[in-house]
Amino acid sequence: MRVVFAPDSFKGTASADRVAAALASGWRTVRPDDELVLVPMADGGEGTVDGFAMARPDGVLHDVEVEGPEGPSRSAWLELPDGTAVVELASACGIELWGDEYTFDAGTHGLGEVITAALDGGARRLLVGIGSSASTDGGAGMLAALGARIVDVDGDAIGPGNAGLAEAATLDLSDMRPLPEGGVVVLCDVTNPLLGPAGAAAVFGPQKGATPEDIPFLEENLAHLASLGTVDPFTPGAGAAGGTGWALLQWGATIEAGAGAVAREVGLEGVVATADIVVTGEGRFDDQTAAGKVPAHVASLAPGRVMLVAGSIDADTSSFLAAVDLVGLVGQDRALSDTAEALELAGSELARVTPR
Missing domain, CATH: 3.40.50.10350 (Glycerate kinase; domain 1)
Structure with a gap:
């Protein structure tokens, strides 16, 4: 058999x-x-890059040093022969890298660093897995790492994590890295919006350790960030990874169901057809x-x-x-x-x- x-x-x-x-x-x-x-397989969460690497032995893994929760950390991106790069949030700034206690400082800067490394490496298309997030920063850290200016009324960069969002007065994307020519596909297994009772704070905050008393604070800060952007915060998938879906939509990415997209990319349908x-x-x-x-x-x-x-x-x-x-x-x-x-x-x- x-x-x-x-x-x-x-x-x-x-x-x-x-x-x-x-x-x-x-x-x-x-x-x-x-x-x-x-x-x-993967749906965009932990192990997405490793799974692709095993399914696509023609790919090349590149190690990257990123800003982790407790200092420098290691992540990786996978280069495929057609110029596609596979990156994941989990290994750069995912929940497994943080301690047991919830912190308002958890952010997504590390994901932006891995994306930057892939773009510098010549990636012409990006597949970005955003599962296993530790943060509720609306993807602000990732946007900043890609060149966005998220500053307070004095023109200074805001602080990290969700707490820093309250300081934001301007979200300027004009100096961000341009999208690669083949675009950016976000691999995501949820359709939650950024805000509301099904949003990033209400649904995923408790999974990351936030208390019921924390949720209104998290929600208010996400709503403030959304007011500075152009993407509808109730777009399906915008609430994924603590709002990182919303931030990637701001950059111009598209969101797809992670499992289906990964299966397509690794050719699973053809493999199982003869099983x-x-x-x-x-x-x-x-x-x-x-x-x-x-x-x-x-x-x-x-x-x-x-x-x-x-x-x-x-x-x-x-x-x-x-x-x-x-x-x-x-x-x-x-x-x-x-x-x-x-x-x-x-x-x-x-x-x-x-x-x-």
């Missing part, structure tokens, strides 16, 4: 390429003669998965031939050939501490239930 492994990352525990490799390793222990193809079985997965499979996340998109490409592995499962899996829940398989502690081993066991379990 020909088996394709196309999982997303298990956020915080294993990148998509490691998930794919572990599942394949477990499968091979039971069915050593099957042809195994690894196509790690007997496709194995996909993510850290938490729940009701939000159907709204365009990786397992749902993979299942749509190969109906009736897809198996699922997830860290935890909290939604109906009847559309999959088989499903394995790591917590149910090995327990929560082991699923978190020995994720690779648990994934190998899950891969072997799926192989055992596959008809010979």
Whole structure:
């Protein structure tokens, strides 16, 4: 049989390429003669660059030093032969780089630095993954790193993070880096607006550690930034990554559903067309998965031939050939501490239930 492994990352525990490799390793222990193809996936969040690098071995990785939350940090961008560059927010200024306590100073300057490096490297088109954000700065840090002037009434640069937005008197994009000739596509798995009850502060602030008392402050500052721009803050996707979607729209980018865009770029449809079985997965499979996340998109490409592995499962899996829940398989502690081993066991379990 020909088996394709196309999982997303298990956020915080294993990148998509490691998930794919572990599942394949477990499968091979039971069915050593099957042809195994690894196509790690992403929806724009953590592991997007690494996933592309594995799926596109013709690409070249470039390391970049960026301004991290606690000093210099390392990120990377991937150069593809057609001049496309793949960058991600997660490795430059994502939530995994910050501590456990919420900070109003968290910003997106690091993402702007990676984009700048890719443009300086000759990128003619950009794919920008913006999942796994730590900030609610409306993308102001990223805009500033790309040359925007976001200044107070005295003409001085505003402070970092959401707190700095209250100081902004002018948003001047005239000296920003121009868009590359092929444009900029934002890979995003949410359609939330910047403001309102479904917006960046109300929905994503608590996920990053903001308290209920913090939300009005965050919202007010985002609304103030939006009043200085030209993009409608209620545009779908503008609230992604704490408002980074809004900032990229200001620059002239377009937003696409991340899983679908990544699948198209890595040629997943063609790969799964000849597969007997496709194995996909993510850290938490729940009701939000159907709204365009990786397992749902993979299942749509190969109906009736897809198996699922997830860290935890909290939604109906009847559309999959088989499903394995790591917590149910090995327990929560082991699923978190020995994720690779648990994934190998899950891969072997799926192989055992596959008809010979």
